[in-house]
Amino acid sequence: MSAPVPAPTPDDDLLRRVARGEPTAWREVVQRYERLVRARVRGFRLQPADAEDAVAGTWLRLAQHADRIQHAERLAGWLSTVAGRECLRLLDRSAHAGIPVADVGELLTDAVPGPEHRAVSAEVAREVRGLVAALPSRRRELLAALFADEPWTYERITADIGIPMGSIGPTRARALAQLRAAVTERGLRAG
Numbered sequence: 231m232s233a234p235v236p237a238p239t240p241d242d243d244l245l246r247r248v249a250r251g252e253p254t255a256w257r258e259v260v261q262r263y264e265r266l267v268r269a270r271v272r273g274f275r276l277q278p279a280d281a282e283d284a285v286a287g288t289w290l291r292l293a294q295h296a297d298r299i300q301h302a303e304r305l306a307g308w309l310s311t312v313a314g315r316e317c318l319r320l321l322d323r324s325a326h327a328g329i330p331v332a333d334v335g336e337l338l339t340d341a342v343p344g345p346e347h348r349a350v351s352a353e354v355a356r357e358v359r360g361l362v363a364a365l366p367s368r369r370r371e372l373l374a375a376l377f378a379d380e381p382w383t384y385e386r387i388t389a390d391i392g393i394p395m396g397s398i399g400p401t402r403a404r405a406l407a408q409l410r411a412a413v414t415e416r417g418l419r420a421g
Contacts, residue, residue, distance in 0.1 A: 241303060241305045242303075244262075245296050245297075248296040249296040259292070266310060267310070270310045270313040270317075271284045271317055274314075274318075276317060276320060278376060278398075279398075283316075284316040284320055285313070287316040287319075288312050288316050357416065358409075358413065361409060362409060365405060365409065368393065368401065369404065369405035370405075372387065372393060372402060372405060373409075375390075375391065376402060
């Protein structure tokens with residue numbers, strides 16, 4: 231007599247349908263696990279754009295590997311692990327885009343700014359605030375939301391400012407480009 235075959239879990243069927251590319255299966259898997267994925271990503275305290283990239287990357291990995299996941303009952307753990315890896319990948323990319331180790335010593339030589347440096351920096355900060363205030367209101371509001379001490383989520387930006395989620399990144403890029411051009415035009419430098 232052979233051992234009884236366990237009944238398929240709801241995730242078994244769901245993964246098979248996702249692997250076949252069924253839109254209803256995708257909606258169902260996202261509805262079922264989106265909170266888990268977003269909670270895992272939130273724990274890494276990424277910038278909003280990077281957090282959205284990590285969430286999207288997690289769903290992309292599921293699309294690429296849905297047919298290879300052997301234990302559907304562990305899908306929640308798999309998604310959590312993948313979301314964490316996506317966050318680490320983004321953090322690693324950010325870390326490598328920073329200051330080369332050889333240049334750190336040069337930065338540390340003048341670690342305590344003198345009064346002249348503080349005065350110039352304060353003046354530059356005032357001018358930049360003025361340039362930000364001159365931006366169109368939607369761009370100004372978006373930058374304030376994204377660079378607040380506790381950055382807003384894309385959902386909150388969409389609800390409160392009215393910028394569609396898919397337009398937040400491009401609007402941010404245009405706002406920063408406009409601000410960068412104004413700063414360059416004024417010849418502003420911090421110190």
